[in-house]
Amino acid sequence: MSDLFTIVMTAAGLIFFAAGTLGLIRFPDTHSRLHALTKADNLGLGLIALGLTVQMPGLADLFKLVLIWALAILAAGATAQLVARVAAPADLGEEPRSPTDATGDGETRRR
Amino acid sequence: MIAPSASLLYGLCGAVLIGLGLYGFVAHRRLIRRVLAFNVIGSGIFLLFGASAYRDPAAGADPVPQAMIITGIVVALAATALALALIVAHARLAQSGALPEDETHEDGSEDAP
Amino acid sequence: MIASLFDLTLCLLILAVAGAAVFGRAAFMAVVFFIVYGILIAIAWLRLGAIDVALAEAAIGAGLTGVLLLAALSRIMRNIDAPEPAPVLEGKTIATGLASLVVTALVAHAFLTLPEPRGLQSRVTANLADAGAENPVTAVLLNFRGWDTLLESIVLLAALLGVWTLARDDAWSGRAGLRHVTRPGGVLAQFGRILPPIGLLVGIYLVWAGSKQPGGAFQGGTVLAAVWIVTIMAGLMQAPRVADRALRAALVIGPVIFLALAVAGVFAGAFLVFPPAHAGWLILAVEAVLTLSIAATLAMLIFGPPEGEEKR
Numbered sequence: 133m134s135d136l137f138t139i140v141m142t143a144a145g146l147i148f149f150a151a152g153t154l155g156l157i158r159f160p161d162t163h164s165r166l167h168a169l170t171k172a173d174n175l176g177l178g179l180i181a182l183g184l185t186v187q188m189p190g191l192a193d194l195f196k197l198v199l200i201w202a203l204a205i206l207a208a209g210a211t212a213q214l215v216a217r218v219a220a221p222a223d224l225g226e227e228p229r230s231p232t233d234a235t236g237d238g239e240t241r242r243r
Numbered sequence: 244m245i246a247p248s249a250s251l252l253y254g255l256c257g258a259v260l261i262g263l264g265l266y267g268f269v270a271h272r273r274l275i276r277r278v279l280a281f282n283v284i285g286s287g288i289f290l291l292f293g294a295s296a297y298r299d300p301a302a303g304a305d306p307v308p309q310a311m312i313i314t315g316i317v318v319a320l321a322a323t324a325l326a327l328a329l330i331v332a333h334a335r336l337a338q339s340g341a342l343p344e345d346e347t348h349e350d351g352s353e354d355a356p
Numbered sequence: 357m358i359a360s361l362f363d364l365t366l367c368l369l370i371l372a373v374a375g376a377a378v379f380g381r382a383a384f385m386a387v388v389f390f391i392v393y394g395i396l397i398a399i400a401w402l403r404l405g406a407i408d409v410a411l412a413e414a415a416i417g418a419g420l421t422g423v424l425l426l427a428a429l430s431r432i433m434r435n436i437d438a439p440e441p442a443p444v445l446e447g448k449t450i451a452t453g454l455a456s457l458v459v460t461a462l463v464a465h466a467f468l469t470l471p472e473p474r475g476l477q478s479r480v481t482a483n484l485a486d487a488g489a490e491n492p493v494t495a496v497l498l499n500f501r502g503w504d505t506l507l508e509s510i511v512l513l514a515a516l517l518g519v520w521t522l523a524r525d526d527a528w529s530g531r532a533g534l535r536h537v538t539r540p541g542g543v544l545a546q547f548g549r550i551l552p553p554i555g556l557l558v559g560i561y562l563v564w565a566g567s568k569q570p571g572g573a574f575q576g577g578t579v580l581a582a583v584w585i586v587t588i589m590a591g592l593m594q595a596p597r598v599a600d601r602a603l604r605a606a607l608v609i610g611p612v613i614f615l616a617l618a619v620a621g622v623f624a625g626a627f628l629v630f631p632p633a634h635a636g637w638l639i640l641a642v643e644a645v646l647t648l649s650i651a652a653t654l655a656m657l658i659f660g661p662p663e664g665e666e667k668r
Contacts, residue, residue: 206551210543210546213543251468252364252367253400253403257467261460261463263456266452269455270448270449275383275425275428279377279386283374286393291463303477306477306480306493309496311501312406313493314497316412317574318512321512321515324658327424330432334431
């Protein structure tokens with residue numbers, strides 16, 4: 133019974149991952165690709181993690197699984213925002229913005 | 244036909260990776276691509292080594308090659324860091340991403356840096 | 357263990373991604389594919405029963421090496437997407453291809469004709485109780501083959517010294533690496549505030565758990581180095597000055613204490629011997645200082661040499 137739950141949830145998660153990858157390949161510009169990646173992949177990872185919760189032998193392992201999912205979403209969200217901010221002027225055909233501008237986020241420069 | 248064991252499969256994969264990386268290391272002109280190929284060679288060697296550690300799964304994995312592989316991964320990173328720092332310094336001074344002898348083809352055409 | 361369809365698919369995927377990384381036209385694309393390749397290799401390690409190696413490969417092989425390559429690429433190339441010119445099919449190229457095929461065939465033949473496995477698993481398991489760690493890989497790394505780990509920590513330090521020698525004379529003793537300008541209150545700054553507590557916990561847990569489960573000083577040290585790097589990139593801390601004494605102390609404390617314990621072992625029997633009665637806490641102590649040194653060294657390797665003011 134729990135194995136069936138795992139298989140169903142993991143399969144559903146894989147469908148979301150496939151949708152996200154399809155969006156990455158087929159969408160025309162950076163922002164729509166980021167949209168497909170973050171929405172589909174985070175939900176896909178959540179479903180896979182949900183499917184694995186019934187396989188965890190103890191509470192500590194369950195906590196670790198939830199922590200992995202939370203960290204993955206945190207990292208994916210932060211990097212998606214940063215990539216979008218850098219790509220925004222290029223997509224609109226403007227000059228790169230300075231990092232202290234309201235929508236720039238940061239850059240690396242010589243001292 | 245005998246079903247291949249997992250260790251055999253990964254070992255052969257490692258061998259192919261070594262050849263692949265070797266080709267990239269020699270054929271590329273840009274130094275940073277050579278460092279990348281060097282890392283592919285390195286991880287191919289580790290995969291070969293690790294596959295030989297798992298040849299008898301009933302006895303479990305042999306921990307001594309695994310420890311050596313971890314050591315190798317760290318040392319490969321250290322070498323890569325030093326190599327990349329040298330390449331960046333060279334690129335700043337020579338305004339090029341390749342060594343001088345690699346920049347010009349036999350027919351006189353040049354690469355973009 | 358019979359290779360499953362999963363193993364076959366994974367190997368084919370690894371070869372395809374490695375091909376994209378090696379033969380790809382644009383350098384940026386090649387580096388991104390290399391990072392993916394590193395993660396796939398980590399999964400291969402899981403299938404080969406080497407979980408410690410999988411952790412190290414994912415953190416160091418894919419993560420840190422990818423960061424190093426990206427940073428170097430951005431410093432070298434003005435325009436990242438400029439493709440390399442298509443390789444001309446010269447005689448040199450064909451000869452290189454043939455040589456690669458020959459090397460692959462020789463290595464594969466050597467692998468296929470390996471003698472019967474006579475691994476050291478039984479020897480390690482027999483002596484594991486005296487080693488001071490229940491995780492056999494940790495026991496091998498820090499006790500049975502402690503010599504390798506001692507030299508490895510010194511090699512890391514030597515590589516960092518090599519990177520530091522590339523600093524210009526007038527830039528010496530300044531802050532390491534390029535300057536990061538970050539918008540306060542932005543996404544990166546907030547990420548840099550949320551990550552460190554969790555990252556510190558995960559890193560220290562990896563080291564602590566390494567004595568019983570897969571984990572260890574290198575894996576935990578890499579996580580700690582990454583936390584420090586993110587904090588500096590988020591603008592919450594400045595990169596340390598190369599002449600900073602606390603930094604230099606953190607860099608050398610691991611190798612120095614390990615070496616001191618190794619020499620002290622001479623009085624207990626031989627060089628680099630951990631007496632079984634004390635091996636447990638000795639290994640833990642060595643791992644603690646080694647983690648600190650590894651984290652500091654890896655982070656400083658990522659930052660690079662001090663850059664100083666650009667004189668025009």
